[in-house]
Amino acid sequence: MRDTCVPSGVKLKDTGFGYTLSVIGGKYKMIIMYWLAENKVMRHNELKRSIGTISFKTLSIMLKELETDGLIIRKEFPQVPPKVEYSLSERGLSLLPLLNMMCEWGEKNILSAQEA
Template sequence: MGMSDYIEKGNVLETPFGYTISVIGGKWKMLILYLLAENQIVRFNELKRKIGSITFKTLSAQLKELEADGMIIRKEYPQIPPKVEYSLTHKAEALLPVLEQLCDWGVKNHNN
């Protein structure tokens, strides 16, 4: 079954493209992946500070979704205060060239 067959049946989310969008779509996920790619390992508060306008609740939810989809690794250290670090999985690293292409497209088309 091709993508057009899924679209005709109203099942676009069941396509590979639909899966991709479900994993990285939305306002924040690609930005989070980009920041993790740039900084390797990042703590929650550092992500919050770098993004700026995201709420703690939204950032937490986005990180949980990315972790559930196998895109990030959450490592918690048993100490006081608690320390949690996030990094990319190999699955997410395989997506980085696509994110770079999206960034290049933005550079070329932002002011057009």
């Protein structure tokens, strides 16, 4: 890592690296973004089924945080029953190269990790 990412004497949370971690950190945020990148638009229950291990409440919290951070767009349709769709915002789409780099790193390193 380059030495300017987290300069000595500066708190991690006050750096660009710390900010990025605060926005995408947590167990499910990157997974939610992955599914939205793959499917373009998804509803709450579709996301829940795709992730599998997430509770309804946790997914709701993660979606609200991602929306607050401007990474996803929540579109509500005025109908009964209510219909809400989620998609990546332009800001969220700008994180896709990071997601792709993580995938590539994982593909390159998965075998050595399994052998260890």
